[in-house]
Amino acid sequence: GEVMSIEKKFLKTKPVCKLKFQVSGGVFDHANSVSVAGDFNGWSKEDLPLKRGKDGSWSASIDLESNRDYQFRYVVDGNDWVNEPEADLFIHNGIGEENSVVSL
Numbered sequence: 001g002e003v004m005s006i007e008k009k010f011l012k013t014k015p016v017c018k019l020k021f022q023v024s025g026g027v028f029d030h031a032n033s034v035s036v037a038g039d040f041n042g043w044s045k046e047d048l049p050l051k052r053g054k055d056g057s058w059s060a061s062i063d064l065e066s067n068r069d070y071q072f073r074y075v076v077d078g079n080d081w082v083n084e085p086e087a088d089l090f091i092h093n094g095i096g097e098e099n100s101v102v103s104l
Contacts, residue, residue: 001025001026002023002024002025002026002027002028002082003023003024003025003057004021004022004023004024004074004082004084004085004086005021005022005023005086006019006020006021006022006084006086006087006102007019007020007022008102008104010066010104015065015066015067016063016064016065016066017063017064017065017066017104018061018062018063019061019062019063019064019102019104020059020060020061021036021050021059021060021061021062021074021084022050022057022058022059023050023057023058023059023074023082024055024056024057024058027076027080027082028057028058028076029056031058031076031077032077033049033076033077033078034049034050034052034058034074034075034076035047035048035049035050035060035074035075035078036048036050036060036062036072036073036074036075037072037073037074037075037081038070038071038072038073038099039070039071039072040062040064040070040072045075045078048060048062050074064104065104066104067104068103068104069088069101069102069103069104070101070102070104071091071093071099071100071101072084072099072100072101072102073099073100081097083098083099083100084100084102087100087101087102088101088102088103089101089103
């Protein structure tokens with residue numbers, strides 16, 4: 001199965017959190033591309049691509065303003081939307097599915 005994680009690092013000097021997304025296994029093993037789409041990038045499938053490491057896992061980091069909630073999902077091969085099981089909560093997105101939410 002898939003292994004997914006979100007790592008939060010809060011900066012001491014300003015209200016910013018460095019979010020690291022990392023996914024591997026399952027559908028991600030056979031993926032040609034993985035990205036994170038969310039309300040922080042207009043749900044763009046291209047804006048935050050994950051890079052594949054030598055161990056086969058995909059990862060990417062983004063700096064976001066803290067004290068906020070953000071909705072997001074992983075996009076596999078530009079087509080399949082995957083939720084983050086470790087998300088802080090899930091919210092219905094109006095198309096019969098759920099989005100992952102991370103609270104910073």
